[in-house]
Amino acid sequence: MHGRGGGPTAKPASFRASSARLLRLLSPDTWRVAAVLVFGVVSVALAVTAPKVLGDATNVIFDGVIGASLAPGVSKADQVQALRESGQTQLADMLAAMDAVPGQGINFTTLGMLLMAVLGIYLASFFFGWAQARVTARIVQNAMYRLRRDVDAKLFRLPMSHFQQQSRGDVLSRVTNDIDNLAQTLSQSITQVITSVLTILGVLGMMLWISPLLAMIAVLTVPVSAVVTVLIAKRSQVQFKAQWKTTGEVNGYIEEMFTGQDVVKAFGQQERVVEGFHPGNERLYESSFRAQFVSGVIMPTMTFISNLNYVAVAVVGGIQVAGGALSIGGVQAFVQYSRQFSQPLGQLGGLINMLQSGLASAERVFALLDAEEIAPDPRDPVRLGKVRGDVAFRHVSFSYSPQVPLIQDLSFDAKPGQTVAIVGPTGAGKTTLVNLLMRFYDVDSGEILLDGVNTMAMTRDDVRRRIGMVLQDAWLFEGTIRENLAYGAPDATEEQIIAAAKATHVDHFVRSLPEGYDTVLGSDGGSLSQGQRQLITIARAWLANPSILVLDEATSSVDTRTEVAIRLAMGALREARTSFVIAHRLSTIRDADVILAVRNGEIVEQGTHEALLDAGGFYAQLYQSQFSEPASTADSPE
Structure with a gap:
């Protein structure tokens, strides 16, 4: 098994840099x-x-x-004066601040x-809020469409070494999760940030209009909330x-x-696999718990601060009403505004939680987009017409790691046909030679x-269009057999x-299957045997009609009788084509024109089967x- 985790996540430049990107x-x-x-402005203004x-x-x-409770026929001013003379000054101030008409009830x-x-x-505010949400959804999906497009294109520009260093699951997690x-x-x-900021500004303006004193009390919660949010956010970002x-x-x-469940079951390693899953699952549990717990503290804290603000507004507002400095409707409006003021503050605190998670994901995607790419193709490339198939390696040197040399100063010729x-x-470097020919890797020199x-x-x-390749592992995609066969020749x-x-x-x-060539295969080949899947990949290479053919032990997964038939078919397929055959079973390459014996990245012998x-x-x-030796040591697949 390879390592379970991907490479280390690049350290983010800063919250600001990631946000700007x-x-x-x-x-x-x-x-x-x-x-x-x-x-957003219109919706918030209405709200x-x-x-x-x-x-x-x-x-x-x-x-x-x-x-309606006042004596009719007596002016409000006289009744206010009477209350003052009787010592009920506070009640007189309250009545003086009202627009009550003696003897007149509610104006329905x-x-x-x-x-x-x-x-x-409220209806108009809802409509503009709905329009805002709809346009926001379009903006986000357009951005994600472009991001997925860029990531998809990036994957094809990454060197093969990148995928060897990163687990497929981690790459898939970046692209999907x-x-x-x-x-x-x-x-x-997006919508909540805009709405919350505009609401805070709008509500603050209305509160200052109604009562500057109460507005000052409400504003005191802002720096407290900001400090609490920043302190918690710093811890949650790391988590x-x-x-x-860990995901x-x-x-x-x-x-x-x-992917390897058949091997796991064949060797009876189910318990070991389950046990191996536990450490990663535990780490994910711990990191997720800490992230959600730390960030989840924000909302209760903001609610507590909001409740303190509500109590202060209610007490001071009641005193102002009693003193005639504020109407009862003004207090009611202010209480609503205080709730509207604290709610977006709480939302902004909760958004910090969400933004930390989103930025952590964004940094992982950006790290993939910023990964080192393969060298670009030449601006003015050479375009070959019909290829004869003359292949030559001239003083080629290559290594996957500078510390571990593999191929050094290798030269050979393969003539057409x-x-x-x-x-x-x-x-020894057998598959490496083919990888270099296909330009999956570029040579270090030569x-x-x-x-x-x-x-x-x-x-x-x-x-690569000049080369047809049949690998030891038969790769089929989800689709019909016909589509799989025509993959290299869609026309x-x-x-x-x-x-x-x-x-x-x-x-x-194929004709024995109920749906024939229209049989739909899964990515694992469905119910087809390994040999049948391999036969389809060989037919796919046949149909592509390449000038050069690469066979990486293409018959290793079929029975002896089928192998004989495939060898005959391959003989016809190789006719007038240059073919490279990576062989583990040496009995299958006796008829090769040239055999290259490779050891430690060097061709130590070459010639025909009989001559060697x-x-x-x-x-x-x-x-x-x-x-003469057991199969376990004789067959040494690369």
């Missing part, structure tokens, strides 16, 4: 962002106006109730108009980074074990020539597909060992 993702939708701001209008309605009710016409106005204001988390963060935070990094590690382990077999023990042209002067795509006709299938002994078993046996050297020892 996220904002740049939204720049193509600048006009939509402007529309969101406009809709902020409603409590004041509702407070006026409360005053109409209260004035009517008090007016005015009350109805105010309530209808409140309803209209982290981008989904980022999308959710942006969807919820969220650990959470998403990638656990995904990598699960993906590895799921020749079959070149590459043999040697594990780690050159590889295709019809006399350095492959470095060609585009990678052009090089192939039905007749060409069937001809390729017949030539490689695929047609007979007569020489009695390294190749002869390998060949004889496969008949």
Whole structure:
């Protein structure tokens, strides 16, 4: 098993830098962002106006109730004066501040108009809020579409070494989980940030208009809330980074074990796999718990501060009403505003929680986008016409790691139409030679020539289009058998597909399936045997009609009788094509035109099968060992 986790997550430059990069993702939708701001301003302005209008309605009710209790025919001023003379100064001040008319009850016409106005204001605010949310969703999804497109393109520009250093599960977690988390963060935070900030400003203005004293009390909660939020956010950011990094590690382990479940079960390692899952699961539990707990403290803390503010506003507001400095409707409106003021503060605190998680995911995606890429193709590449298949390695040196040299000063020629077999023990460099030919890796020094042209002067795509490859591991994608066969030749006709299938002994078993060529396969080949899947990959290479053919022990997964048939088909397929055959079973390459015996990245012998046996050297020892030693030491697949 390889390591369960991916590489270390790059240390973020700063919260500000990551946020700025996220904002740049939204720049193509600048006009939509402007529309969101406009809709937010209108929606918040309406929502902020409603409590004041509702407070006026409360005053109409209260004035009517008090007016009906006053003696009719006596002016309010006289009754206020009478209260003062009787020593009821506080009650007199309260009555003086009211618009009550002695003997007159509630003005239902005015009350109805105010309530209808409140309803209209709330409906209009809802509409603009809905429009804001809709446009925001469009902005976020456009940004995520572009991000996924960039990530998908980036994956094809990464060197093969990147995928060897990172587990597939961790890469998939960045492409799926982290981008989904980022999308959710942006969807919820953009609208809430705009609405919360505008609400705070709007409500603060209304509170100052109603009562500067009460507004000052409410504003005191802002610095307290800010300090609490910053202190908690610093701790939660670290925990969220650990959470998403560990998520990638656990995904990598699960993906590895799921892919190899048949091997796990065959060796009876289920309990060991389950036990191996526990440490990563424990780390994910701990990091997730700490992240959610630390960030979850924000909302209760903000609620506690808000409640203290509410108590202070209620007490001081009551005193002001009693003193006639403020109407009862003004207090009611202010209490609503204090709630509206503290609510966005609490939302902003909660958003810090969400933003920490989103930024942790964003940094993982940005680290993937910033990873070192393969060298770009030449600006003015050489374009070959029909390729003869003349391949030459000239003084090629290559190593996967500078500290561990592999291939040094290697040279050989493969003439058009020749079959070149590459043999040697594990780690000798057989597959590496093919990887260099396909330009999965670039040489450190020397050159590889295709019809006399350095492959470095060609585009990678052009090089690979000339080469058909059949690997030891049969790879099929989810789709019909017909689609899998035509993968390398999408314009192939039905007749060409069937001809390729017949030539490689695929047609007979495909026709035995209920859906025939329309049978849908999963990524693992469905119910097909390993040999049948391998036959389909061979037919796929046949149909692509390449100039050069690479066979990486393509018949190792089929039975002896099928192998004989495939060898005959391959003989026809290799005709007039240069073929490279990586062989583990040396009996399968006796008819090769040239056999390269490789050891420690160096060609120690080359020649025909008979000539190398007569020489009695390294190749002869390998060949004889496969008949005189146990299979476990004779067969040494790379």
